[in-house]
Structure formats: C-alpha cells, structure tokens
Amino acid sequence: MTRVIHTGDTHLGYRQYHSPERRRDFLEAFRRVARDAVDDDVDAVVHAGDLFHDRRPELPDLLGTLSVLRELDEAGIPFLAIVGNHETKRDAQWLDLFASLDLATRLGDEPVVVGDVALYGLDYVPASRRDDLDYAFDPHDAEFAALVAHGLFEPFDLGEWDAEAILETADVDFDAMLLGDNHKPGIKRADDGTWLTYSGSTERASADEREERGYNLVTFEDGEVTVARRGLPTREFVFVDVELDEGEGHARVHERVAQYDVEDAVAIVTIEGEGEPVAPADVEELLREAGALVARVNDRREIEAEAGGVEVSFADPDEAVRERVREMGLSPAAGTLDEVVRASKVADANVAETVERRVTDLLESGDDSAFDPAPREPSGADDRTRTAADRMADGEDGDGAVTDGEADGTGGAAGGPGRGGTAGSDEENTDPDTDEGSAAESGTSGERAAPNADGQTSWSDYE
Ligand SMILES: [Mn+2]
Numbered sequence: 070m071t072r073v074i075h076t077g078d079t080h081l082g083y084r085q086y087h088s089p090e091r092r093r094d095f096l097e098a099f100r101r102v103a104r105d106a107v108d109d110d111v112d113a114v115v116h117a118g119d120l121f122h123d124r125r126p127e128l129p130d131l132l133g134t135l136s137v138l139r140e141l142d143e144a145g146i147p148f149l150a151i152v153g154n155h156e157t158k159r160d161a162q163w164l165d166l167f168a169s170l171d172l173a174t175r176l177g178d179e180p181v182v183v184g185d186v187a188l189y190g191l192d193y194v195p196a197s198r199r200d201d202l203d204y205a206f207d208p209h210d211a212e213f214a215a216l217v218a219h220g221l222f223e224p225f226d227l228g229e230w231d232a233e234a235i236l237e238t239a240d241v242d243f244d245a246m247l248l249g250d251n252h253k254p255g256i257k258r259a260d261d262g263t264w265l266t267y268s269g270s271t272e273r274a275s276a277d278e279r280e281e282r283g284y285n286l287v288t289f290e291d292g293e294v295t296v297a298r299r300g301l302p303t304r305e306f307v308f309v310d311v312e313l314d315e316g317e318g319h320a321r322v323h324e325r326v327a328q329y330d331v332e333d334a335v336a337i338v339t340i341e342g343e344g345e346p347v348a349p350a351d352v353e354e355l356l357r358e359a360g361a362l363v364a365r366v367n368d369r370r371e372i373e374a375e376a377g378g379v380e381v382s383f384a385d386p387d388e389a390v391r392e393r394v395r396e397m398g399l400s401p402a403a404g405t406l407d408e409v410v411r412a413s414k415v416a417d418a419n420v421a422e423t424v425e426r427r428v429t430d431l432l433e434s435g436d437d438s439a440f441d442p443a444p445r446e447p448s449g450a451d452d453r454t455r456t457a458a459d460r461m462a463d464g465e466d467g468d469g470a471v472t473d474g475e476a477d478g479t480g481g482a483a484g485g486p487g488r489g490g491t492a493g494s495d496e497e498n499t500d501p502d503t504d505e506g507s508a509a510e511s512g513t514s515g516e517r518a519a520p521n522a523d524g525q526t527s528w529s530d531y532e
Contacts, residue, residue, distance in 0.1 A: 071213070072183030074106045075285040075296075077117030077249030078270035082130035083507075085274065086335065086363040094304045095122070096133040098271035101301055102284055103137045107144040111286070113183045114146060115176075116250025118153025118193060118219030121163060126156075131163075138172040148173045149181055151190040153219040153249055176217050180209035187211040189241065191218035193250065197430045199230065204518075206241040213289040215245040222248060224225050225255055225267065233259050241302075245287065245294045251277050256296055266296050276337045276365070279308060281385065304362070305334040313344030313370070318384050318388060322347050324356060334361035340368045402431050404437040 079099045085091040097118075106114045121130065141148050150173055152162045165172035174181055176190025187209035194202060206216075216239070222232040232246055236259055245264040254269030268285045270278060283300040302327055311325045326338060336356045340347060349366035356364035409415050409423050432441050 070290040082126040084123035105494040107243040116150035123157040152192040154193040185212040193219040313342040318345030
C-alpha cells in the first residue's frame with residue numbers, strides 16, 4: 070500500500086487584502102499539511118503547482134518554504150511537485166532550487182517511484198503551446214501510475230484542457246490524475262476509470278472559495294485508488310449577505326453585521342437588493358471595531374442617483390474614454406488588454422493575471438501582427454491623434470496602461486487573469502472586491518504583471 074498527500078495551490082507569499090497576517094496564514098496552511106504528512110507518516114507529499122502566489126516570492130516566503138520542506142525531509146517524506154501558472158518563471162523554477170538542495174523532486178516525463186506508484190508531472194502549459202505537447206512519458210514497472218498536472222481540465226467546471234484526451238494520448242496508463250489550478254476541490258472518473266481529482270487550495274485565495282479548504286489523502290492498494298478528503302483549519306471567513314428592501318439602508322446592514330462574530334476573521338459583507346445607499350467605509354469601520362482582521366464590503370446594487378428634481382447632465386465619461394482609445398491607434402494586443410483592464414467582465418482581482426496570460430499567449434503564438442498599431446483615426450484635433458508611443462517618445466508619462474501595482478503586488482486594478490480568455494477560472498472572482506483582490510488567487514499581483522515605473526518588472530520577465 071502506498072499513501073500520499075495530494076495538495077496544491079498553496080499560494081505562499083500572497084499578502085491577501087494587503088494583510089501580513091494573511092500572508093502568514095498561507096504559510097501556516099502549508100505547514101499544517103506537512104505536519105499532517107509527518108503525523109500520518111505518508112509516503113510522499115505530492116504538490117500540484119502554485120506553491121507560490123507569485124513568480125517572485127520574497128525572502129521571508131522562501132525561508133518559510135524551506136523550513137517546511139525541511140520538516141518533511143527530516144521525517145523522510147519526499148516532496149514531489151510541479152510548476153503552476155502563478156509561479157512559472159521563464160528561465161529556471163524555484164522548485165529547481167529546492168531540488169538542488171535535495172528538499173524536493175520535480176516531476177516530469179520520467180517516473181519517480183514511491184512505493185507502488187510511479188509519479189509523473191505535467192507543469193502548467195499555456196493554451197497556445199498545448200498543441201505541441203506529445204504526452205510522451207517514459208515507461209515504468211510500478212503497480213500504479215499517477216500524473217500530477219496543473220491546469221483547468223475538462224471534465225471539471227471551467228475546464229479548457231481535456232484530461233480524457235491526455236489519457237488517451239499518453240503512452241503510460243495512468244490510474245489517477247492529481248490536479249492543481251482549480252481551487253475548488255473535486256473528483257471525477259474518466260471513461261477509462263482513471264480518477265481525476267483536484268485537491269483545492271489550502272487557504273482561501275479568493276472570497277469565492279467559501280467551502281472548507283483541505284487536501285486529498287490518496288491510497289494506492291490492491292489495484293484500487295482511493296481518494297479521501299481532509300479538511301484544514303484555516304482563517305475564518307465570515308460572509309454576511311444582506312438583501313435590502315426598499316427603504317432599508319445602513320441600519321439594516323448594521324443589524325445584520327451585528328449577528329456575526331467577526332473577531333479575527335476576514336469579514337465580507339455583500340449587499341444586494343434595493344434600498345438606500347450605504348457607505349462601505351462605515352460598514353468596514355464597524356467590522357474592524359468588532360475585531361475583524363479584514364473587512365470588505367461589496368455593494369452589488371446599482372443605485373441610481375436621484376438629482377432631486379434638478380436635471381443635471383454630464384457628458385458620458387465612458388464614451389469619452391472609448392473615443393479617446395479609438396483615436397490612439399492601439400494594436401490589437403493593446404486593445405485586448407484595454408478591454409480586459411477597463412471594459413470586460415474580468416473581476417478586478419483577476420485583471421493582472423489575465424493581462425499577463427494574454428500577453429504571454431500572444432508572445433508565444435509567434436504572430437507579431439497583434440502588436441502592430443492600428444491606423445489612427447483622424448480626430449481633427451491636435452495632440453489627440455498622437456499614439457501612446459508618440460507621447461512616450463516625447464517623454465510624457467506612459468499612458469496609464471498599467472497603473473499601480475501596490476508595493477506588495479496585489480495591486481489595484483491589477484488583479485488577475487483568468488486564463489486567456491476563458492472567463493472564469495477558479496480564480497475568476499465574481500466579487501468585485503474592490504481593491505485588491507479578494508480574490509485572488511488570482512491574485513494576482515499587480516506587481517508581477519505590471520511593468521512599473523519603479524523598474525522592478527520588465528518585459529524580459531515574460532520571456
Ligand atoms: Mn492557484
């Protein structure tokens with residue numbers, strides 16, 4: 070019998086809600102998984118990618134990771150892992166550093182045998198490069214074989230990479246696919262009987278991840294694979310959903326909030342329905358006074374401002390922006406990014422990663438025409454016909470294409486990406502959680518995706 074813990078989407082280094090405590094929470098979750106592995110004396114910990122939230126984890130994150138990996142090493146439990154989309158670097162992977170220290174093994178085309186099981190790995194591969202994959206794996210002579218892979222696989226929700234097709238093409242007959250990327254845990258069975266399972270994330274990387282977090286305990290015995298789910302104690306998230314009726318407002322929200330214990334919790338208040346305007350800052354203040362670690366208010370109502378009988382007419386600012394953008398002669402690539410940043414339904418928290426993936430996919434497609442400027446539309450006005458490039462050449466400020474990216478990288482507009490267009494990865498947060506991303510797994514990191522003025526990120530990071 071061989072037993073392994075299957076975990077993934079740890080997102081170490083994610084300073085969710087700009088909170089240092091949340092950053093520690095993500096490490097703590099990883100440590101708990103490792104300690105469970107030691108307590109249970111499993112044969113290995115298998116990590117399905119996104120160990121780090123960001124391709125540029127900081128020293129405290131790396132030191133924390135090393136300390137956890139060392140606990141496993143001292144207990145003689147191998148840590149076998151692949152590389153996820155969040156942490157992928159183009160040159161070498163952090164995982165290779167841990168492997169060079171003998172604290173991890175990077176899974177790939179060659180089998181790594183643990184007990185009765187041959188384990189293989191398939192890192193995250195962008196959609197544009199998947200056609201080149203041949204799913205050729207070296208043979209093994211173990212009783213079982215499992216493929217550890219990172220991506221949004223069909224037949225799960227949001228799937229855009231066909232697991233059944235991989236199983237059919239692969240020259241190894243897998244008994245299980247142990248998956249990462251979708252933060253929602255799940256298990257399904259392929260037509261040929263192969264188990265497909267997501268362990269889910271180990272801390273809530275997004276306010277969408279309401280259900281309990283955990284990992285999988287996978288047992289290979291007597292020709293059978295058994296997947297059991299284990300919960301993890303994580304930071305409490307308190308979701309206060311308020312439906313306001315006509316005439317209701319602040320008082321009702323306060324009343325609802327007071328019904329919950331938010332001490333030390335991440336408190337997320339979602340307001341829907343009708344009613345009067347409610348100032349989010351007041352509600353957040355209330356939550357903080359009640360001891361919440363983090364307070365967020367999502368007002369999903371569309372409140373129509375009444376002008377009190379006086380008709381006030383404003384020019385349509387959205388149309389003004391659209392017109393200005395048309396005049397700029399943006400390339401199709403830039404237009405796509407503009408759409409993602411400004412107009413699309415991509416949640417704020419997912420914008421940064423969506424932008425990153427789209428740029429990566431465009432670069433990897435080898436078709437540079439997407440970067441050719443469109444013909445400029447004459448507007449008849451002076452300065453307004455100049456392209457962004459012109460203005461940059463003149464030494465003016467860029468063009469706001471990429472805004473801030475707060476120091477910790479969970480920046481504002483920048484949130485994270487969904488995967489090239491498939492709206493809705495696990496990470497696609499439907500919460501318009503204002504600033505940073507509650508969401509986040511996606512999290513995303515503005516810093517990473519944003520070539521900022523501070524020069525910390527350059528386009529070469531993408532190559
Ligand atoms: Mn992830």
